[in-house]
Amino acid sequence: MKLNDVIKDCIRLKLNGCATDTAIQCFGGNILEEKRPVLAIEVSTKEILLWMMQEATNVHIYISAGVFHMNALYEPNERFPAARIYFMKTENLLLVGKIGAYIEQYGIKLGPVNDASFSKLIDDAGYAQRYEAWHERWKADARSFDGLLGGRRENTAVDQGIWLSSDGRCLVCGVKTDRMATSTVWGESGMMVGLQLCLMHQAESQKQSTLLDYLAKHLGGTAMFSSTRPRTAEEALEQTCETLKVKLECTVMKVEDQTVTARRPSGITVVVRQHSPSNYAYNILSPEGRQLSRVDSANHHKVPYGPDHVHSDLRKSKKNVVEASFTYGDVGLDVKLLLKLIQEAESKFSSNQGATV
Structure with a gap:
C-alpha cells in the first residue's frame, strides 16, 4: 500500500x-x-x-x-x-x-x-540520535513479526510484510503492550500486516471476520481495507481442489467431508484435512500409502510460532523431529511448503526405486 x-x-x-x-x-x-x-x-x-x-x-x-x-x-x-x-x-x-x-x-x-x-x-541536527533510539525500539517491537514474516516468506505465498508501528503501544487505545496481531491479504501472492493490540482489543478483534475489518471499523469506516466475509466450507474445499490440480499438478482422487485425497503423476499421494485454520493436516504418502511427511496444527510440540509444525521426515528415527511450519491451514497460501515436501518425497522415492533396480 x-x-x-x-x-x-x-x-x-x-x-x-x-x-x-x-x-x-x-x-x-x-x-x-x-x-x-x-x-x-x-x-x-x-x-x-x-x-x-x-x-x-x-x-x-x-x-x-x-x-x-x-x-x-x-x-x-x-x-x-x-x-x-x-x-x-x-x-x-x-x-x-x-x-x-x-x-x-x-x-x-x-x-x-x-x-x-x-x-x-x-531538527536535522538531532535526527541521528533520535533515529538510533527509535530504531532500537522498532527492532524490539517488530522482532516477533520479523521472525514470523521470514518463516512465511519461506514456506507460504506471503512475499511482503508491513509492520504498523505504534511504538510498543496498542494501536487502538495507546496502552503499553507487547502483544502482536497479524492479518494477511492475498491474491496471487500475500502481504502480511502486523500490529500491536492490548489484551482487550485483541480479544475484541477476534470477533470480527478479519483483523483488518476490525481495524477499519474502529477507525470509523471500511475504506482502508475492503470488508470481507469468511469463506464457506464448500468454497474452501473447492479452492483446495483447484490448488491441488493447478499449482501442485495433482489428480483429485476423493473428496470426503473436509478431506481431499489427491495424487501426483509420480504416485505420491497428498491428503489434506481442512476443518479450520486451527484444525488441519497435510499428509504426504508414498505410492504404497506410507507416511513420508506431515504438516499439522495439533498442539503437542513446542515450536516457535506454533502450534503449526512440520514433520519433514516421518521415518522412525526422525519421527519426532519437528519445526515450525509457519503455515495458515489454507492450501492456497501454504502451497510453497507443500510443493517442497512433495518434491523431497519424490526425490527419495525415485532414489529408492533406482536402488532396487
Whole structure:
C-alpha cells in the first residue's frame, strides 16, 4: 500500500490531518532511512494539501534549485524521529500563486523559509540520535513479526510484510503492550500486516471476520481495507481442489467431508484435512500409502510460532523431529511448503526405486 493511498483513505474516513499523520507514522517506519531526517510525501491535489496543512506544525514555501515546495510540516516526536512533510512542488510561479490564493481562502498563509530555518524546523541536527533510539525500539517491537514474516516468506505465498508501528503501544487505545496481531491479504501472492493490540482489543478483534475489518471499523469506516466475509466450507474445499490440480499438478482422487485425497503423476499421494485454520493436516504418502511427511496444527510440540509444525521426515528415527511450519491451514497460501515436501518425497522415492533396480 502506497502512503498516498493511506492519506486518501484517511480523508475518506474524515480523519483530520493530525490523525492522518498518525496513520502515516504507523506505515512510514517501514521506509524510514537513517540518513534522511524527513519523510516527504508528494500529494496530488491542492485539496489534499490543504487538508494536511490545517493541522500541521508549520506551513511554508521552501525553494530549492528553482523549484517551489509548498509544505505542510509535522515535527518529529517521541514516536517518530523524522519530520513528515506533505507537499506539492512546481517551477511555475503562476501555479504557486494560484495554490497559495486557494489556501489563503481558508486562513492559511504560506511564508517562505530559507535553508537555515528549514533545518531548524525538521531538527536535522538531532535526527541521528533520535533515529538510533527509535530504531532500537522498532527492532524490539517488530522482532516477533520479523521472525514470523521470514518463516512465511519461506514456506507460504506471503512475499511482503508491513509492520504498523505504534511504538510498543496498542494501536487502538495507546496502552503499553507487547502483544502482536497479524492479518494477511492475498491474491496471487500475500502481504502480511502486523500490529500491536492490548489484551482487550485483541480479544475484541477476534470477533470480527478479519483483523483488518476490525481495524477499519474502529477507525470509523471500511475504506482502508475492503470488508470481507469468511469463506464457506464448500468454497474452501473447492479452492483446495483447484490448488491441488493447478499449482501442485495433482489428480483429485476423493473428496470426503473436509478431506481431499489427491495424487501426483509420480504416485505420491497428498491428503489434506481442512476443518479450520486451527484444525488441519497435510499428509504426504508414498505410492504404497506410507507416511513420508506431515504438516499439522495439533498442539503437542513446542515450536516457535506454533502450534503449526512440520514433520519433514516421518521415518522412525526422525519421527519426532519437528519445526515450525509457519503455515495458515489454507492450501492456497501454504502451497510453497507443500510443493517442497512433495518434491523431497519424490526425490527419495525415485532414489529408492533406482536402488532396487
